[in-house]
Amino acid sequence: MTPRIRTLALACAAAALAAPLVTAPAQATPTPPRTGFEETNGARWTSRPEEQALLATVDKAAKRVSVARIGTTKQDRPVQLVRIGERPTKNTVLLICSQHGDEPSGREACLSTIRDLTYAKDKRTQRFLSRTTLLVVPTANPDGRAADTRGNSDGVDINRDHLSLQTAEARAMAAVIRDHKPDVIYDLHEYGSTPEFYEKDLFDLWPRNLNTDAAVHGEAQTLSKAYVRPAAEHDGYTTGTYGIWTDPVTGEPVKQVAGDGQERILRNMSGIKHAAGLLIESRVNPLTEAEKKDEALNNRRRVTSQRSALGGLFDYTDERRRQLEAATGAARTEGYRDRGPVYVGGADNDPAEPSETIQDPPCGYRLNAAQYGDIKDELALHGVTVQRHKSGAYVPLRQSARALVPLLLDERAPYHMVTARPDMVC
Template identity: 30%
Template structure:
């Protein structure tokens, strides 16, 4: 590969090698015997596109998917023939495999500082967060080849393109969904508990992409057959970022022109599409359909909170093995092309909007309200499926959790800043890893704050719209809090996190305690013991039992204080 040396890479990105591999995830190579077999009448409904995409897994008679070595060789060959392509190794997986980043730019430089100065918006495509969803990674390689071959017109004169073709190398090599330690990578972009998610966060921090596409594949049979007697039929499902506190202008641009452009491209190519939806994997009696979640944990939503136009793309594939593989890759490929072309066409508007949104978010510090937690709206919806036995079309009417309309559950005033107690260095460092500016107090001062009083804490398990998250990392602590005024004496060692910065909404997602993705729920911030009754002596030696509420080591600052600060190193 044409890439930076390991020593040079280490100067740009932290060493991300994990020395401990949990036995939770057993190694499992691709096994064709486990594929779901569609009846011939269904197979005929998905004809193979007459397109040569030229990637390793699409070679005639190849029965498995692209290996790590084949991917690296393929990328190396592309880099040798294209001066617009530079390759960086952004980290290593838990089992020691490289995670390459492909940087396409007519600046002919992989340096983020160069790309940030060339006034062009940057598009990031990320694939294979889940290792058993191979069409996403193959399409990323196909699109990289098309760019390297100069077949994408003049898009690089208008945008920069970044591609992470294999975010989960261990899962891809072993054909398992999750990371080597069982963590679901697509739920780790706020907590950054794994080297893979930290490598991706480094790219987000350094390049600040304006547009992001997260490519996946979805399950076709399994619970769908058991619940509905039918198979999923849509070639592609699409959903932009849907979480609380997103700027309205970001959502508006995501819808038009970006979503419109991708859908038009799919339909023109004869490919069916839908909003993304799924259903519970555990309860076969629950036929409710849910759009992609609204939590601040998935890459799609985290990218939105980082102020990017952000999409999830899912193609019809999990459980099918290599069936319809060329069609699945083609569906992904033309969606990637449409996204980048739309970014190029609207490059000036994208750049202007990004600057305005980042400035607006910083200016909102201490003003208005935030939504700490929301819930999707229940509606009725009809989807199209394929009868598993007859291959006939089948309409299914069911309850639908819409992520396009989020009802507030917990709202609070937007603070001017948060303060962390001196004990919370772990949380302060984690915020820095997310790209947040964190300060330390350099001179003692007393300021007005709100403290968080712990009302309840309970052990719990995380859930997403499918009913579960990953094989590991599901434990959490659910909390309820109240707020009360507190005169807080800030001394040296306290951490101060102002919301006068572009990632303010990401900070809110991390620090407000009540959601399952928060730092409190996941043990990054210290959590005191449960409230308990204590006996307090009152006047005339009378004793009275009352509950004393523990206080979290986290405070809200409602007004701009006069504080001497130093940027945390």
């Protein structure tokens, strides 16, 4: 792997941290804004007013950047989408930053990355942005970030709401995925370590859901194992597979504590919606004595490790765009062939039981008027094709969202929204 974009990203970050706080002369090139985190050298996290000021500045600074409100939280805070790119492109990457409000390092990495790509003038970055559209939701849970809580203002874990879409935050993200069809969905989080067994600087994990197309699944694993982890390790960070405890002596797996194939999690929903999804988790806990004594030092490590991993993502996107586009493009059309089982359980490391496999799926599902009225907005947000009737609606399986339909409507699916009537007559 050639660390082209990664090197640029880290150099920009270092320059931003080192930049003096001076007022630029009237005729000088505008000084790129810094985050509150950078201003204090990691002593505190960027405030909401500072974030809004930075986004307003980059929105005006370059034609390649636009900032839009895509949703509004219960406490009236904006959920925003930043688009960075020189022109419309085939290849689209979506960053979802800090879905959990008490996990701020991903948000900081996203904000500084937005700034760096806005002001970058080198040919390599401009070429990258001429072929890739980068979409960023810098604060996916604004109310939770304000309160420093995992959930939103109702206490709901947004990362368990990507199927039912009951929160304003998850609905906003679903609309972005539906409208932009990203090839990669990269989800930035943090985790609490368990000494000896589970304490890498960074963990990551691809979609484990068995309904993920095989080629898309393969690209997500390539992103993890051949790009994100090597990029982080090159910069001195340790990496591993999220949710798997390992023996500190042998390195062999001990037990799985997280990371199953649950469809309501964004990492898995990404695969179901034909994107190479990747969850990334930086370690919250200090490891060294220096980090224990200096909270800012620990905070900087949390953010810079995320930045290193993002560099691997950018290298992957730049070098494997053809393979990625081929995989996601084919997956989006496969559902129209309407064949093969649909899985309502299991994972890529946990084969589905017969009871978790719809071996011979129906041709579609019929909803009565009340059922359709209850979930029509959610079906639309998921991009599910629906045929309306006076008595309700018919949802065919022959569509791009083929595997998603039973997960929403079949009583055998653990998180289904309604129990629709299977129609076996095609």
